[in-house]
Amino acid sequence: MKRRQKRVLQMAFLFMVALIFLPNVGLWSMYREKSLMKSHEPGEQGFPLGLNDGHIYTWTDGLRRRDWHDNESIRKDSQRVGKGEHGKPYPLTEDECDDSVYKENGFNIYVSNNIALDRSLPDIRHPNCKQKLYLENLPNTSIIIPFHNEGWSSLLRTILSITNRTPDHLIAEIILVDDYSDRGCLCWKMKKTSKHSKAYCT
Numbered sequence: 001m002k003r004r005q006k007r008v009l010q011m012a013f014l015f016m017v018a019l020i021f022l023p024n025v026g027l028w029s030m031y032r033e034k035s036l037m038k039s040h041e042p043g044e045q046g047f048p049l050g051l052n053d054g055h056i057y058t059w060t061d062g063l064r065r066r067d068w069h070d071n072e073s074i075r076k077d078s079q080r081v082g083k084g085e086h087g088k089p090y091p092l093t094e095d096e097c098d099d100s101v102y103k104e105n106g107f108n109i110y111v112s113n114n115i116a117l118d119r120s121l122p123d124i125r126h127p128n129c130k131q132k133l134y135l136e137n138l139p140n141t142s143i144i145i146p147f148h149n150e151g152w153s154s155l156l157r158t159i160l161s162i163t164n165r166t167p168d169h170l171i172a173e174i175i176l177v178d179d180y181s182d183r184g185c186l187c188w189k190m191k192k193t194s195k196h197s198k199a200y201c202t
């Protein structure tokens with residue numbers, strides 16, 4: 001065999017090995033990923049245990065995973081109509097154009113005040129991520145939100161999006177840290193308005 005041909009063959013071989021075994025992009029990692037993806041068929045890789053409407057699955061690693069999607073909320077969100085819903089732009093009329101509304105917060109607070117506090121957002125996850133199942137038993141978590149002279153509606157929207165989109169038992173607490181705002185006592189007002197029993201102010 002000519003030297004040149006040999007080199008080409010060597011390169012092709014190396015390329016194939018890389019294609020198969022490279023972490024994250026290789027075919028082997030795709031296979032591993034697939035064995036953790038949802039399977040409706042009873043089989044070796046995973047099978048529904050028939051708990052909770054059949055949305056719990058076990059894998060060969062022995063850990064139970066769950067389909068955490070809240071389909072009812074997803075359906076309700078998809079039906080919402082209004083300004084700014086589904087993360088769409090909020091068209092301003094000529095009367096509404098006013099540069100001063102950007103001054104205090106760096107974004108248009110007028111628009112924020114006119115969008116629903118529990119507005120819907122599009123699901124921008126990669127299609128493969130939508131199939132992913134996560135552990136049935138997850139640790140709870142503390143959410144800390146520091147702010148300084150933040151716009152009232154955008155802060156409240158932040159809290160509502162957490163409480164509306166997180167299973168309640170996974171929220172240990174929501175800590176609102178008012179970092180020296182001088183616009184009055186926003187924190188306690190916010191705790192009261194968000195009506196969440198686990199929201200605290202510091």
Ligand SMILES: *[C@@H]1O[C@H](CO)[C@@H](O)[C@H](O)[C@H]1NC(C)=O
Pocket residue numbers: 055067068069070071
């Ligand atoms: C949510 O809907 C999807 C698509 O219709 C379905 O595959 C899935 O099992 C549902 N999950 C739950 C938890 O209801």
Ligand SMILES: *[C@@H]1O[C@H](CO)[C@@H](O)[C@H](O)[C@H]1NC(C)=O
Pocket residue numbers: 139140141169171172173
């Ligand atoms: C959060 O989890 C810890 C550890 O499991 C538990 O002790 C605690 O009570 C939980 N907190 C809430 C608010 O559920």
